[in-house]
Every structure is written in C-alpha cells, then in structure tokens.
Amino acid sequence: MGAPSSHRIDRPVRALLFFLTLAIGAVVGLGLTWMTTMRGYGPTAIRAGAWEAWPKAGTEDADPYARAALARAGELPLELADGIAFVAATDDAGKPLDGRCDIRLSGTVPQARFWTLTATDERGRLIDNAAQRSGFTSPEVVWNRDGTLDVALGPRARPGNWLPTGARGRIVLTLRLYDTSVGLASRTSDAPSMPRLTTERCP
C-alpha cells in the first residue's frame, strides 16, 4: 500500500480512468450501431454489378442488423415471397449516380411477373419533375427488338424510355422484381445478371 499522500492523488485519477472507460464504451458502441444501421440492411447483401439486395431481410429469418436498420428507417421490408428490391447508388464504374448527368441503364432484367424501376434522391424521396414521372413499370416500358432494355436517365427529355432526374445531385435507383424466383439466390455468386449502369456525359 502506498503512503497516504499517494492515495489522495490516486482517487481522482482512478475516477478519471473509470469515466474514460465509460466514454470509450459509449462512443464505440453507439458509433458502431449508427454506422451499421445507416446504410443498407446489414451484412447479408447480395451484389450484382452496381446493384445490391438483401433477400434475407424480407424473411422471418431476418438478421438483427437488418431488423435494426429497418426499424430505425421506419420501413417495412419487401417480403421475399412478394418480391425483391435491388438498389443502386453508383454506376458500374463505382461513380455515384449524379442526376445532372446523362445515365444509361441497359441490358436484361431478371425474369419476374412484373418489375418496377424508381428514381429517388438519396433520402428516398421522389424527384420533382415536369413530366410527373418517377419510374417505369414493366408493362409500360418500351423494349428493344432483341428483348433488351434501354432507359435514359437525365435532366433533359430524351426519346424512348426517359426517366427524369430533375438535375438533382445524388440519385438512387431501385429495381423491384415481383413474383420472381430470383430471391432464392442468397449468395452473390448466384445473383442474377442485372442491367448495366453507365454515366455517359456530365455537364
């Protein structure tokens, strides 16, 4: 045991170290929770090109991270028996989708009874535009003769399938497949082939 004088110094130091422990615990714990529930729905994502989906989040076996992220956002997941949602925030080159640019979505869409394509801003709100169009459904889109699809995204009107992006900065695309067998893929290696996303021209 130390001399009485060293005890007087020790007590405040000990209290300080104790509060340091609590502070580290709170910052690390809350920081990790914030980070892991901020973007996406946990670690079970499957990826196909620029697209990401969380099929397990829409089942009874949803993992705690998916449930936490959904509860925090106030969302109800698309049930896997109903459909599956693929989200893209970047093009195939990894560049964030910019609503001021001309972006092309091209290729094939996995087999589904219906699908819908939606453009939103990064907070998930629809984009205001004069054409009153926020997306396409599979029956209303115009297909190429060879069964592939071309959708032009951009602020200026274009012929064909044009999806206005209202000259917003960051945009997010969601492709939802309904009544499809795609959801049975639970690993990235089984992921279906999704349409390509290319940024063609930026002002």
Place this chain on the structure above:
Amino acid sequence: MKRLILPIIAGLVLGGIVHLVGVLLMPYVAEQDAYSRLAAIGEINAVAEIDDPSVEGAVLPASDPAFLSAVCLYDLAEGPVKIQVPPTDDYTSISFYTRHGLPFYAINDRSAGRSLIELDLMTAKQRAAMPEDAEVTAADRLVVESPSVEGVVLIRALVRERDAREQVKARLDLARCNGAS
C-alpha cells in the same frame, strides 16, 4: 501510459456490448418505426389508405410509388381477424408483419388463385381452439397464423400505367379487415 491500457480495452469491450444490445433492442425501441408511422393514419382492425409517395417522402420510406397501398393494423386479442381483398387485373399482394416489423407471411393474387382473396388471421392458440368442423368448412379459406397478437397487414396493388389508377383504387377500396363480432 501503462495505466491507460486497461481502460481502453475495457472501453472497447463495453462498446461491443453496447453495440450488440443496441442492435438487438432497436426494433423494440425505435420510436419512428413502421408501426407508429402507420398508427398515425390507420385504426385497429380496419383498412386505411396510405397516401402515395411524393417528393416530400412517403408514409413508409422506400415504398414503391408504382403501387397503391392500404394498411390494416390488427389486434387479435378479441379474436381472429378476417381479411378480404379483391385482386386487381395486375398484381395484388398482401404482406404480414409483426408489431415490431418482422415479416412472417406474404401472398399475391396468383398464389391465392381466386376471385376474392380471403384470409383468416389468428394466433396459434386461436387456431388450436378452432372446432374440427370449422376446419373442414374453412378448407377453402386460408388460415394465417400470426406469431404476435398485434401487427400490420399491408395490402398493395400495382398500377401498371397512370390511366389505370382510378380503376385499381376502386378495387382496393373494397378491401376489408374485420375483427370477430
């Protein structure tokens, strides 16, 4: 410096515990979760329309703007709830979630395969208490077992193109959700 090692290690371990507890509790403590958003617009054991997503956002974030949606917040405490949905010409789906957002059942017009989708929603206990003959006459009705007493039924119908909106809405208006009476 040496006396800082223990607090840092203890702090990291504590942080890990705080994180795990936070994630596990989130569905139960989130104040702006889907149920409370829906409770602001709907009543218990009745169908309420959900406004379409707009540039201001949506009642439920990340909902598909190509769909018209309605919700029934159910409470099985008084007995089973009967849900009736007339399918539209395109795609109609009914999804079930517990009070805390866990999806447990979904059905669409094609998998139901009939002109009026009729579902009896009940707890496992209520199902076990169903009389034998009721089970037989209920053969053409679909029984859905809810793991929780309270929850959400989301009824959604695809609008294939803008012109079809009113027609789809008229069908969706006929959806019913009734408690035992």
